[in-house]
Amino acid sequence: xxxxxxxxxxxxxxxxxxxxxxxxxxxxxxxxxxxxxxxxxxxxxxxxxxxxxxxxxxxxxxxxxxxxxxxxxxxxxxxxxxxxxxxxxxxxxxxxxxxxxxxxxxxxxxxxxxxxxxxxxxxxxxxxxxxxxxxxxxxxxxxxxxxxxxxxxxxxxxxxxxxxxxxxxxxxxxxxxxxxxxxxxxxxxxxxxxxxxxxxxxxxxxxxxxxxxxxxxxxxxxxxxxxxxxxxxxxxxxxxxxxxxxxxxxxxxxxxxxxxxxxxxxxxxxxxxxxxxxxxxxxxxxxxxxxxxxxxxxxxxxxxxxxxxxxxxxxxxxxxxxxxxxxxxxxxxxxxxxxxxxxxxxxxx
Numbered sequence: 001x002x003x004x005x006x007x008x009x010x011x012x013x014x015x016x017x018x019x020x021x022x023x024x025x026x027x028x029x030x031x032x033x034x035x036x037x038x039x040x041x042x043x044x045x046x047x048x049x050x051x052x053x054x055x056x057x058x059x060x061x062x063x064x065x066x067x068x069x070x071x072x073x074x075x076x077x078x079x080x081x082x083x084x085x086x087x088x089x090x091x092x093x094x095x096x097x098x099x100x101x102x103x104x105x106x107x108x109x110x111x112x113x114x115x116x117x118x119x120x121x122x123x124x125x126x127x128x129x130x131x132x133x134x135x136x137x138x139x140x141x142x143x144x145x146x147x148x149x150x151x152x153x154x155x156x157x158x159x160x161x162x163x164x165x166x167x168x169x170x171x172x173x174x175x176x177x178x179x180x181x182x183x184x185x186x187x188x189x190x191x192x193x194x195x196x197x198x199x200x201x202x203x204x205x206x207x208x209x210x211x212x213x214x215x216x217x218x219x220x221x222x223x224x225x226x227x228x229x230x231x232x233x234x235x236x237x238x239x240x241x242x243x244x245x246x247x248x249x250x251x252x253x254x255x256x257x258x259x260x261x262x263x264x265x266x267x268x269x270x271x272x273x274x275x276x277x278x279x280x281x282x283x284x285x286x287x288x289x290x291x292x293x294x295x296x297x298x299x300x301x302x303x304x305x306x307x308x309x310x311x312x313x314x315x316x317x318x319x320x321x322x323x324x325x326x327x328x329x330x331x332x333x334x335x336x337x338x339x340x341x342x343x344x345x346x347x348x349x
Contacts, residue, residue, distance in 0.1 A: 073306030136206030
């Protein structure tokens with residue numbers, strides 16, 4: 001199971017309470033296990049089936065719901081997403097054919113926030129990304145990027161200055177000499193996928209970003225780019241990242257993705273929630289509880305779901321786009337049980 005380090009001051013500020021015992025109790029109810037505290041960081045082991053809470057932002061969002069500080073569907077799902085004027089053209093992308101991008105503006109990042117973003121990136125790489133094979137994430141300072149942006153495949157001799165290196169290197173040299181290149185070069189045996197702008201290569205996914213576009217405390221606007229071999233996983237991962245950055249005060253803009261070779265246009269992210277109809281009797285039988293419709297509505301709100309139409313014994317549950325784990329009525333049943341406080345060992349799911 002993933003183990004993450006959470007800055008306690010950030011967590012308390014984002015949850016909105018200072019009572020550590022209350023926070024720790026709520027984490028255990030969300031199937032987490034507290035491993036200890038070191039240098040003002042809470043070490044938490046969490047289930048991999050909730051990638052949306054494997055970061056301080058996502059965990060705080062879930063805790064605010066469970067503790068009834070902020071319940072119901074995230075307000076961003078009710079807003080119309082602004083579309084950026086930026087476009088990414090995809091040409092001859094075969095090794096990692098699927099991408100998703102977004103812009104997040106007006107961030108205020110300190111050292112803790114930058115460190116949290118890097119931790120979020122790595123844990124998503126490990127979980128949804130399957131150690132970068134399925135999905136890889138790049139975060140860039142938008143000011144350093146000079147459009148037009150193209151995602152394509154380069155030659156081994158093409159060059160960039162990779163993160164944490166003082167010199168320009170060819171892509172082949174990065175694979176041979178950079179620590180990240182040696183670790184992940186098996187993922188790009190058949191090509192060299194890159195993002196380029198007017199100034200050259202600024203990302204070599206899933207290996208390394210460029211030093212030119214490094215995110216720092218001075219960064220206000222972030223360009224997010226993802227690549228992968230699973231289109232659904234790529235888009236789901238972007239949804240989690242954008243909600244985390246919105247919870248830091250960022251304003252998200254979608255980007256036009258122009259798959260030139262396939263004559264297809266996409267816009268990412270898509271933050272519209274999905275709706276799942278559940279049969280109330282069947283769900284309550286699963287968890288062994290006798291609850292009214294209003295009680296179920298309240299428990300769903302604690303887990304940050306929205307409620308749509310209610311007809312006879314059927315409830316429309318509005319699922320936020322960062323809840324990529326919710327695929328079946330059984331998943332909703334489990335969340336109702338968690339919100340109720342029912343012992344998970346007794347759930348017959």
